[in-house]
Amino acid sequence: MLEQMREHLAALVARAIRSTTVLLDLLDLPETLTIFRQDLGQFAGQHSAVGYFDEFLGVENPVVEFLAGTLESVAPLFEDSSTTFELRGVALKIMRGLPRYLELQNTPPGKEHDVQNALHGILALAFPEVIREAAAPKQTKSYHPDFAINSIRTAIEVKFAKDEDGAKTAIGALYEDMHGYANSSWTHFIGFVYMAGNFLTEDQVKAELAESNAPKDWSVVLVSGHTKPKIKKKPGVE
Numbered sequence: 152m153l154e155q156m157r158e159h160l161a162a163l164v165a166r167a168i169r170s171t172t173v174l175l176d177l178l179d180l181p182e183t184l185t186i187f188r189q190d191l192g193q194f195a196g197q198h199s200a201v202g203y204f205d206e207f208l209g210v211e212n213p214v215v216e217f218l219a220g221t222l223e224s225v226a227p228l229f230e231d232s233s234t235t236f237e238l239r240g241v242a243l244k245i246m247r248g249l250p251r252y253l254e255l256q257n258t259p260p261g262k263e264h265d266v267q268n269a270l271h272g273i274l275a276l277a278f279p280e281v282i283r284e285a286a287a288p289k290q291t292k293s294y295h296p297d298f299a300i301n302s303i304r305t306a307i308e309v310k311f312a313k314d315e316d317g318a319k320t321a322i323g324a325l326y327e328d329m330h331g332y333a334n335s336s337w338t339h340f341i342g343f344v345y346m347a348g349n350f351l352t353e354d355q356v357k358a359e360l361a362e363s364n365a366p367k368d369w370s371v372v373l374v375s376g377h378t379k380p381k382i383k384k385k386p387g388v389e
Contacts, residue, residue, distance in 0.1 A: 157199040158199065160198070160199050160212065161198040161199035164198040164199070164212065164214050164215060164218075165198060167215070167218050168191065168214070168218065171187070171218055171221060171222065172184065172187070172188075174222075174225070175187060175221075175225070178225060179366045179368075180225070183224075183225070187221055190217065191214075191217070194213055194214045194217060197212070197213050197214055198212075198214055199212075200212055200213060200214075235303045235304070238277075238278075238302070238303045239303050239305055239339060241277055242274065242277070242278065242300065242303070242305065242307075242341070243341070243372060245270075245273055245274055245277060246270065246307075246341070246343050246372050246374065247372060247374055248273075249266070249269060249270055249273070249345065249374060249376070250345070250374050250375065250376025250377070251376075252269070252273060253269055253376060253377070254376065254377060256269075259376070259377040259378050259379050260311065260345065260376075260378055260379065261378060261379035262311060263309060263310065263311035263345075265311075265379075266309055266311050266345045267283075267297055267298075267309050270298070270307075270309060270343070271283060271298065274298065274300070278300045278302065278303075280300065280301060280302055281298055281299070281300050282298065282299045282300075282301070283297070283298060284296070284297065284298075285298075285299035285301075285306075296308050296328075296332065296337075296340075297309040299337065301337075303339070304336070304337050304338045304339060305337060305338075305339040305340070305341065306332060306335070306337040306339075306340050306341070307340075307341045307342075307343055308325060308328050308340070308341070308342050308343065309343050309344075309345070310322075310324060310325065310342065310343070310344045310345070311344075311345050311346075312344060312345070312346045312347065312350060313346075313347045313378060314347065314348075314350065315348075315350040315351075317346075317350075318344065318346050318350040318351050319350075319351070321344050322342075322344070322351070322356060322359065322371070325342040325344075325369075325371065326363065326365065328340075328342070329365055329366055329369055338368055339368055339370075340366075340368055340369045340370070341369075341370055341371070341372060342369065342370070342371040342372070343371075343372050343374075344371065344372070344373050344374070345374055345375075345376065346373060346374065346375045346376075347375065347376075347377075347378040348375055349375050350375075351373055352373065353371065353372070353373050356371045356373065357371070
């Protein structure tokens, strides 16, 4: 009977290991997954080990304790409340409404910095804690998203495109940003692209994201609006 219980425990532990491995892979945490596999090696042959048995808490197993610690470390990724999701929706509405706001203010942007300044102003009305260019520690390099709203654990990257080629370049730059923010403390990322025309659709970008296996915690918002006309230089004037 005891041997059967040990075999059952070993089977449950093996299944928990497989599930944890799949979870870390789906969360796109390659570094964490590598460390997990390395540390797991120290528990070889202990899948059915019982160090202590409590009438209410059950068995104490070193592998189970290790798995519990691993899951606890990634638990914050699943702690986004319904309020957080609602507030993220507010941030999205603000971004989508930026072209109309700039039109009413008669202040069309001429460069990316203009878009950032305008977006910062209206984001701060709903999120006074919004941070400009907050650092995201990443090994030997620090990445700085244009905005971070820590209360909803969201980072925002802003891009500006005056033509179709510029829009494609902006999307390519966002792909690079996605790798830079992996394993950061933020759990949601928004790529915001302000375009001078309808050069791309969000459906096109979503399809590209899916094909490139982009992180699932990223979304891209495309808007189009008026921009400052490019000033033509007079002949002979540098």
